[in-house]
Amino acid sequence: MSTSPSSSAQAAREALAVRLSHLRKDAGLSGKDLSARCGWHPAKTTRIQKGDAPPSDTDIRAWCAACGADDQADDLIATARAVDSMYLEWRRLHKDGMRKVQQNWNTLHERTRVCRVYVSNVFPGFFQTPGFATALMGQITTFQGTPNDVSEAVAARVARSRFLYEGRHLYVVLLEESVLRYRTAGPEAMRGQLRHLLDVMPLASVSLGIIPFTAQRTVWPLEAFYLHDDTVAVVETLTAEIKVTQPREVADYAKAFAGLTEMAVYGDAARALIQTAMDALE
Known part of the structure; x- marks a missing residue:
């Protein structure tokens, strides 16, 4: 048996974090660049990309807007809500x-x-x-x-x-x-x-x-x-x-x-x- 049944939820959080990280990289932005565009501290970007901090709907929309990917916001929000419901x-x-x-x-x-x-x-x-x-x-x-x-x-x-x-x-x-x-x-x-x-x-x-x-x-x-x-x-x-x-x-x-x-x-x-x-x- 797996030692922690919450590992599925953590893996899903990390997968969402990877998607957001790829979105930033595809836009050619550094973590500091994205943070500046979103108006928050770079540490927040780091926490989100590590899967340590679940992004809110507002965070995801700001992230997508900063990356010029507004069309992906709804899908990412739906994914985040599904992840949130796992634990x-x-x-x-x-x-x-x-x-x-x-x-x-x-x-x-x-x-x-x-x-x-x-x-x-x-x-x-x-x-x-x-x-x-x-x-x-x-x-x-x-x-x-x-x-x-x-x-x-x-x-x-x-x-x-x-x-x-x-x-x-x-x-x-x-x-x-x-x-x-x-x-x-x-x-x-x-x-x-x-x-x-x-x-x-x-x-x-x-x-x-x-x-x-x-x-x-x-x-x-x-x-x-x-x-x-x-x-x-x-x-x-x-x-x-x-x-x-x-x-x-x-x-x-x-x-x-x-x-x-x-x-x-x-x-x-x-x-x-x-x-x-x-x-x-x-």
Whole structure:
């Protein structure tokens, strides 16, 4: 596995920086010349060209104007915005509350035919019950200090379950047994969540595997990630959501998922682990 899932975002930033640098060189301008035309300090030009400072829309338009390449500004701005969306801090995403983020989640899943999901901490959103989601989102809101719109966000998150019933998507999900055992919500909410997991297991759109505590590890426990077909891996860390698009890195996540799949149990064995977790709540 790659040591940092943010490397795709950094590589994309560097690629944008190279395009801007080439634009300057093609115009026959030095860094100082471009800085003077743009009206900023040469150090800013250096930071942008190294990929250390993401350029704003205004910066890009000024850069293109200085290079006599106004016709390239819109394309470069679109590229910069795409790069910016690859690494999104949760506090930034949730600055106005969590509801909009939950709704925006649908866009990527609408396009996804097969979604492979691995989680080691909490149930995937499309499996969550209102009780579990309320407890989890309350914790997130408190931790991040962001606006509390938990009830609206929960409704949007629970609505994700429609993808399980549409018949156009397949969800291949791997849970660490710890997910069943963590008391993320109170006993009744946890019991309801585990019962719901048993209810969705027979769906044609769902393949559910559980990795037991006792499984001999060939792949260590990882951060939660979602593989959308074979094109994008969305990785969830404490502070950010990261979209991995470099084929080599996406392949690493696919390789890890394949290894995790071999450690999981399915069918009756998985149901037994869920039932045991429910019994432990008594």
